[in-house]
Amino acid sequence: MHAYAAPLPIISMTSLDSDEGLAQLRHAASDVGFFYLVDHGLSNEAQQDYLALSKQFFHLSSEEKQSVDMIHSPHFRGYNSVGNEMTAGRLDAREQFDWMNEELALAPEQLQYPWQKLIGPNLWPDAMPILKPTLLTLQRKLSDITVNVLQKLCESLGVDRNALDATLGEQPYTHAKLIRYPAQQSTQQGVGAHKDPGYLTLVMQDSQSGLKVERGDEWVDVEPIPGALVVNIGELLELASDGFLKATNHKVESPVQGVERYSIAFFMAAQLSATVPVLALPPELKTRATGPSIDPANPLLTDVGNNVLKGRLRSHPHVTRKHYCDEPLRHLLDKSFAYMPTAEICDDCRV
Ligand SMILES: O=C(O)CCC(=O)C(=O)O
């Protein structure tokens, strides 16, 4: 029995200066692939303030939210109302606002790879000017936390703590979501079972549970712990560790009976142009690295841009249809996604 009743390990950021703390981190990341992080520097009050701001956004009128609808963004940024996201081939019951690194889009003639179309500006609602500066600040804070955790994870694997830094470039690729799960008549897919594509994900939860993690044959509830961030390993880290660290399936069940759930998810990945290396693990860990999981329906790609784009094209088919179905892009997609014909992404292209 652990000294706590938590369903997942609890890791203190300040414990990671000791070998014992690093061993706990290694165990959590390789056995479960999910853990609670505490003492990370972002107070519970600050987290509640961000969640309150998120609530304010979702309470804007639908016209105000539609003004930043993701359908306007070839870069998969902005608002999605309920029913505009698919996971595991089914519709999710959540509304969300996505933002990523604030960037300038490339001109069409500069596009060499389809994933370069992910690069571009965010969409910000005129009705809520406070949103942009506040969320960009949050993005920087969460980015710093994930880079620290990534370096500690490298250290815990017995490789140089900076071993993956070159793939991050000047700043990692980050993608974040404000999420609202409205109550449903009966339990439904808030977001269906999936793995996250990047290196690491942080999740900030309000007081409602609903997040579930796959453990063997069971789904374990990740009850919110005030102040703790939920951390999970993404596909790129499973690849970099040759399967030693686990990207674990997880899902959210929508709340019922008048309750709504708010969360903020933050995904950190390498630069889109990077290729993820396989780390040279010490022999005692290498024997336990059995290779990344193989699923023909979800190949894990070491070229980061394609791994990220794969997820976006599948999650938001309406954006894919509008922005990724012109001839030059389809040609590039066919070349880049030999395993996944564009007809599978976009029904309209089926002949
Ligand atoms: O809302 C949550 O708790 C988790 C969401 C999630 O897993 C995702 O958006 O990838």
Ligand SMILES: [Fe+2]
């Ligand atoms: Fe996720």
